[in-house]
Amino acid sequence: MVKYQGRAKSFLDWGERIVMIKQDGTILIHQPILREPANWQPSGSKITFTIDGEYLILNSINSNPVEKMKVYFRSISFILVTALRDRAKILVSGMENDLVNYILFNPDCIEEGFRIKKREKSVRSGSIDLFGYDKNHIPVVIEVKRGLANINAVHQLRMYVKDIKKDREDVNVRGILCAPRIPDMVKNLLTDYGLEWREIEYPTVLPDDHQKTLEEFSEKNVTTIL
Amino acid sequence: MSFNAKIKAEILKTLIEVTSPLVSEVKLNIGKDGISLRAVDPAHVAMVDLQLNKEAFEEYQADEMELGIDIDRLNAIMRLSSTGDIVSLEYDEKNNRLIVKVGNLTRKMALIDTAGMPDPKMPTLDLPGKVILKASEITKGVKASESISDHLALIVTDDAFEVFAEGDTDIVNLKLPKDSLVELESDGKYKSLFSIDYLNNMIKPLKGDIPITIKVGNDNPTRVEFDIAESKGHVIYLLAPRIESE
Numbered sequence: 001m002v003k004y005q006g007r008a009k010s011f012l013d014w015g016e017r018i019v020m021i022k023q024d025g026t027i028l029i030h031q032p033i034l035r036e037p038a039n040w041q042p043s044g045s046k047i048t049f050t051i052d053g054e055y056l057i058l059n060s061i062n063s064n065p066v067e068k069m070k071v072y073f074r075s076i077s078f079i080l081v082t083a084l085r086d087r088a089k090i091l092v093s094g095m096e097n098d099l100v101n102y103i104l105f106n107p108d109c110i111e112e113g114f115r116i117k118k119r120e121k122s123v124r125s126g127s128i129d130l131f132g133y134d135k136n137h138i139p140v141v142i143e144v145k146r147g148l149a150n151i152n153a154v155h156q157l158r159m160y161v162k163d164i165k166k167d168r169e170d171v172n173v174r175g176i177l178c179a180p181r182i183p184d185m186v187k188n189l190l191t192d193y194g195l196e197w198r199e200i201e202y203p204t205v206l207p208d209d210h211q212k213t214l215e216e217f218s219e220k221n222v223t224t225i226l
Numbered sequence: 227m228s229f230n231a232k233i234k235a236e237i238l239k240t241l242i243e244v245t246s247p248l249v250s251e252v253k254l255n256i257g258k259d260g261i262s263l264r265a266v267d268p269a270h271v272a273m274v275d276l277q278l279n280k281e282a283f284e285e286y287q288a289d290e291m292e293l294g295i296d297i298d299r300l301n302a303i304m305r306l307s308s309t310g311d312i313v314s315l316e317y318d319e320k321n322n323r324l325i326v327k328v329g330n331l332t333r334k335m336a337l338i339d340t341a342g343m344p345d346p347k348m349p350t351l352d353l354p355g356k357v358i359l360k361a362s363e364i365t366k367g368v369k370a371s372e373s374i375s376d377h378l379a380l381i382v383t384d385d386a387f388e389v390f391a392e393g394d395t396d397i398v399n400l401k402l403p404k405d406s407l408v409e410l411e412s413d414g415k416y417k418s419l420f421s422i423d424y425l426n427n428m429i430k431p432l433k434g435d436i437p438i439t440i441k442v443g444n445d446n447p448t449r450v451e452f453d454i455a456e457s458k459g460h461v462i463y464l465l466a467p468r469i470e471s472e
Binding site: 210211212213214215216217218 | 270271467
């Protein structure tokens with residue numbers, strides 16, 4: 001049985017659960033199905049145990065925001081206690097930033113002669129992912145989406161192009177939406193607004209921190225010579 | 227400026243085989259006495275340095291110049307050649323093209339501007355373990371390791387050369403004692419780990435029992451050297467190590 005009071009209030013009646021208490025105070029209470037825990041407490045929560053009659057109670061208090069959770073145990077079938085050693089950090093590839101970087105280093109994937117001037121350029125309606133010029137020196141606004149591009153991305157791009165046109169009093173500004181996949185509906189809308197798109201597949205490569213580079217050894221040689 | 231040469235197809239294919247796993251574009255340095263190239267892959271893990279003396283060519287006449295070659299395009303035409311074919315290379319200065327002729331087939335290949343292409347420096351390395359062995363031996367070691375792991379160790383001791391790979395369940399070990407090697411020079415044990423993907427690319431152009439020189443240090447790059455074109459050409463390959471996982 002779990003009672004919780006904090007940002008909301010909850011009550012979870014008796015049932016068979018897995019309760020996980022992590023080394024940093026994080027608590028996860030899992031029911032037999034679904035990925036998400038039914039109840040949880042964040043990292044840094046303070047934990048105490050008390051006994052109330054026939055129940056063992058796990059008390060967890062988080063200070064900011066104040067959240068109190070009480071987990072009542074009436075029988076425990078299995079306890080595992082272990083100290084895990086793990087200094088690895090998860091590396092994730094395939095984020096929006098990875099695609100922005102890919103275009104940054106391979107501007108030819110937009111078109112030949114395309115030059116990138118600025119990344120994260122601030123304009124009135126937000127921040128342009130990539131701003132540059134084509135080979136005819138016409139300003140180009142690039143909006144990047146990591147997965148399937150949607151209608152919102154079109155409106156975002158349209159606003160940015162508008163902002164640039166206003167700022168430069170230049171009617172000739174191109175807008176290009178870049179994503180690995182763009183549905184036809186979105187392409188049609190882009191065409192209607194006089195905008196363009198590029199479907200860009202980019203390699204999702206995880207950095208390999210065990211592999212050294214030759215440069216590391218060149219540097220070492222330079223320092224030994226000096 | 228002129229460059230006119232005729233070369234056996236298989237020698238030009240070796241040049242492609244050595245270079246293409248690392249880069250898609252390369253700068254050929256054309257000189258009076260032959261051609262050379264040096265390339266580093268985008269991850270800066272491997273470097274290849276290739277020299278081809280003019281004696282490796284059937285005919286050779288050239289001024290000093292640089293040619294920016296798109297390897298994929300050159301490969302596209304070379305794939306259509308057979309062993310024994312003679313390939314003719316001619317620089318067309320007016321159109322900035324390389325005219326490649328294989329038999330009756332001609333490709334006028336656009337050249338790439340060499341201005342932005344890097345001139346990689348070769349790091350000087352202190353690699354105290356040195357062996358010379360038959361190419362087929364190292365190929366055997368890499369191929370055996372490939373099925374169980376993505377990296378292997380090259381180990382030189384004072385009396386043997388070893389290739390060692392450890393997978394989740396299996397272990398591969400190729401041990402060549404001193405008397406089965408062409409040459410061994412080492413005052414102790416030297417060991418470094420290398421990516422099998424890169425080694426695989428490196429051993430691809432190795433044919434039969436040509437002698438290859440491997441130098442190893444401790445957690446240092448390896449330097450692999452071998453002759454091509456019946457000793458009228460030479461390849462140096464540098465590969466950065468992997469570090470032992472904890």
